[in-house]
Amino acid sequence: MSIKRRSIVKIDEDKCTGCGLCVSPCAEGAIEIRDGKARVIKDELCDGAGFCLGVCPEGALTIEEREAEEFSEEAVHRHVEGRIKNYIPQKCFRCGRGEDEQPVIPCRSAGESLWVCTRCLPALIHG
Template sequence: MKRKIIQIDEAKCNGCGKCIPNCPEGALQLIDGKARLVSDLFCDGLGACIGECPLGAIQVVEREAEPYDERKVMENIIRQGPNTIKAHLKHLKEHGEFKLLETAVNCLREQNLPVPDLREAGKLPCGCPGTLARRLAPRPAANSAPAAASPSALRQWPVQLKLLNPAAEYFDDADLLISADCVAHAFGGFHRELLDGKILVVFCPKLDNSTEEYVEKLAEIFRRHRIRSITVARMEVPCCGGTVTIVEQAMERAGLKIPLSVRIVGIGGDLLS
């Protein structure tokens, strides 16, 4: 099956091992001085290890992999004791993996083990930068011009990829802006600096459960129309990298090479690249 799973760049990995403690599932080990993914079965693809890699050697990709097996993972988790059990369950809860969480809790109950209380607040044990709660300082407005002075640059409707019709005529000879959901909320210059003159496509690579559908729908758009260029806008958090991956896979499936550029927006609202 095709699913999200981590990928390690061996050229970047220096074997520091900082990713290992953040993978209680047991998918990572240090072998021959490098971090290695030792089992597809144990990797949930949620990227807990990414936030601890100082060299950016780990990313989440989508590829053919064995299905993640929560029961096999729990066999390993339980052996590591109560703190590891709690960290694993909090990891699942904070990422919204409630079906996996239910399976994990059932495994504990079957063995008459206590179920940890997950109601406490605080930093996520997985260290996932994309879900870490933080308060951002407000910035002063650049000027006091009325809202009417900044018109919308939107040229079509709808914008969500699930709702788009691949045959829509506005895709003809279009420059596309394919954006992760959060970009427009984080970047104040979204309409002026990114969207102006482009047709907009929006989706979330982390929370949407339609990755294969998205690849095929984008590929169909690329096949049906002459697309002049694609700009991908994503957030800086690692899990948002799937936006680029989905677009690249769609071009490959369509058998086309379309000029592609990537713009990255920081959590603080700055355009980083």
């Protein structure tokens, strides 16, 4: 294990409501809901890319620079394999297609954090 100064996700516990919207966007599985709050469960699982930031309706997620365990793809691989059985697939809020039928991406609309499939995305953009 090696520690270095790097970018990593920070969760403001006072703002976090534990809604869980930030869990799925994290491909590394670094965020879980524990005791009603989102947590980065191991620093080595968070690459600091920040894909989770946009889905938080409370603005509880930011990126900070601090001393942390280095990101480890090997640790992510082990972790993701273990949690695949608990994964909850996402559906498009417009058409209801699941991510097994069409890729879905997180978006913000009218103050809500939603998932939209790539078929419905053009209609959202162009009206």
